Amino acid sequence: MQKELRHAIIHQLWKTHRQSLSQFNLIENALQKKNIHTLYLDHFAVIDLPSCHTGIPILRDMFTALGFTQRGNDYLSDKQNDFAWLAEINCDQRPAKEVLPQVVVADFRLDELPIEVKIIIENYAKQTKPSPLSHIQNLCAKLHGPSSKTELINLFVNYFQGRDWPLPTLKEFHMVKEFNELLAWVLINGRCPNHFTLSIHLLDQFNDLNHFHQFIESLGLTLNQDGGKIKGSAAVGIEQGSTIGLPKRVQLQDGAIELPGEFIEFVWRHPHDKNTQPQRWGDFFTDFIPQNANRVIESLYQKE
Numbered sequence: 001m002q003k004e005l006r007h008a009i010i011h012q013l014w015k016t017h018r019q020s021l022s023q024f025n026l027i028e029n030a031l032q033k034k035n036i037h038t039l040y041l042d043h044f045a046v047i048d049l050p051s052c053h054t055g056i057p058i059l060r061d062m063f064t065a066l067g068f069t070q071r072g073n074d075y076l077s078d079k080q081n082d083f084a085w086l087a088e089i090n091c092d093q094r095p096a097k098e099v100l101p102q103v104v105v106a107d108f109r110l111d112e113l114p115i116e117v118k119i120i121i122e123n124y125a126k127q128t129k130p131s132p133l134s135h136i137q138n139l140c141a142k143l144h145g146p147s148s149k150t151e152l153i154n155l156f157v158n159y160f161q162g163r164d165w166p167l168p169t170l171k172e173f174h175m176v177k178e179f180n181e182l183l184a185w186v187l188i189n190g191r192c193p194n195h196f197t198l199s200i201h202l203l204d205q206f207n208d209l210n211h212f213h214q215f216i217e218s219l220g221l222t223l224n225q226d227g228g229k230i231k232g233s234a235a236v237g238i239e240q241g242s243t244i245g246l247p248k249r250v251q252l253q254d255g256a257i258e259l260p261g262e263f264i265e266f267v268w269r270h271p272h273d274k275n276t277q278p279q280r281w282g283d284f285f286t287d288f289i290p291q292n293a294n295r296v297i298e299s300l301y302q303k304e
Contacts (some may be wrong), residue, residue, distance in 0.1 A: 002067045002140065003147055006088065009066065009156045013227060016157055017193050021119055023243055030106065031221055040199040041101035043085065045297075046160060047182070048062045048191045050108045051125035055107035056084055058131045059191070062156070063103050064141040065133075066088055071102070074290040079297075080112040085288055090279045092282030099281040103289070108183055117179050123192050124187065125164040163190025163234055170255040179189050185300045188250055188259055194300060195242065197265035201284070209239045209268040216243070216266070224263070227295035237285025239268040240292050242299045263299035 018024050031039070040143050060070060073084035074291045083106035091099045110118050139152050168176075168187055179183035181272045185194070189264045209230055213223060223229045224242045232239045245260030269285050271278035278284055 002143065004217045005140075005143065005152060006068070006100060009151065009153050010041075010302060012153055012157050013160060013193060014196060015042070016103070017044075017196060017262065018159075021262060021264070023246065025156070026219055026221070027216070027264065028175040034205060036203060036205055040097055040202045042199040042265075043102035043104055044064055044193045044196040045079070045104040045106065046191045046193050047082075047083075047186045049121060049125040049128070049165070049186060050107040050110055051122070051128060053108075053131050054125060054128050054191075055179070056082060057135050059103075059105035059107075060084060060086065060136070061133055062131070062136055062159075063105070065137045068103060072287050074288065074293070075109075076290060076294050076297075079180060079294070080109045081106055081182060081297075082109060083288075087281075087286065093280055095279060096199075096281045096284060101197070102286070108180075109185075113183075114179060117176050117183075120168065120176055121183070124168065127165040129164045133222050144242050154231065160191055160193060162192040163188070165190070167250075167252050169253045170257070173252060173257060181301050182297060185259065188252075188257075190298070193262070194297075195263050195265050197240075197267050199269070200266050201268045201270070209241055209266060211243055212266055212268075216241075224296065224299045226298045226301075227291070230294040231295050234270050236289055237270050237272075237287075238289060238292065240296050241266045242296050247302075260300050260302060265296055265299075 032087055046059060048059060049095040069089050069090050070084055070086050075082050083104055086103045088100050110121065115122065136152060136155055139148050173184055176187055200206055200209055200212045202266045216223060222244045224244055230239050230241050242265040245263040247258045248261045250257050250259050271283050272285065
């Protein structure tokens with residue numbers, strides 16, 4: 001029952017996310033013309049403001065209640081950004097194509113922010129609604145019938161719709177953005193998934209990530225070039241690329257701004273043993289490289 005619930009919740013989060021993602025619709029239609037009708041998700045990421053009842057601890061425990069387990073964590077020092085990643089329990093021996101995407105959860109270190117930025121973030125973070133964590137844990141502990149399943153799906157989808165604090169003023173936004181552009185993005189957009197990632201190494205029609213990137217650029221989409229179009233290498237076990245978030249207009253308390261929207265990431269995970277044909281999820285490198293993540297997430301930055 002819990003496995004079925006995990007699949008339903010992640011499927012609904014992905015379905016909700018992709019509805020407004022014109023980039024993905026373009027990619028999906030072009031792949032279907034290549035007779036590629038099944039895509040595999042590698043991971044998705046959500047970033048929250050930190051407070052006593054938001055941030056990594058809450059996000060991690062929500063997915064733990066579903067049957068995910070933390071596999072690692074790291075820190076992006078120039079963004080004051082902590083992140084952790086979780087995978088389905090007991091997934092290492094399962095076929096790679098059957099495992100749900102990993103969940104990357106993140107927040108920020110308040111004590112690493114300038115006092116004027118910290119005050120702004122604390123002011124908005126304290127206005128968030130109490131998380132549904134305890135309710136989710138209770139429902140997961142005693143799942144019974146479709147009504148509990150529907151309630152859990154709704155709790156997750158609603159919590160990850162975006163922001164549950166007020167929008168800032170122009171002055172507050174620019175003050176935060178000048179110091180930390182990623183934090184400013186989260187202040188506006190909240191904890192909605194900022195990207196989902198496609199597992200390109202699980203598609204037989206592409207030789208490597210560069211081959212897939214050529215396909216993406218042929219569609220007229222722009223790739224993130226921070227740190228190179230491909231971040232990582234076969235030597236470290238993972239290669240990553242991403243599109244640039246398309247700009248959208250956002251009305252703040254006292255004026256409008258333009259901010260990049262969500263983007264799509266592409267990953268090529270290399271097998272641990274290059275002399276065998278990998279089939280299981282654990283046959284591949286499954287962790288994350290902070291230097292790669294540091295550049296990929298800049299797909300949310302405004303480009304000159």
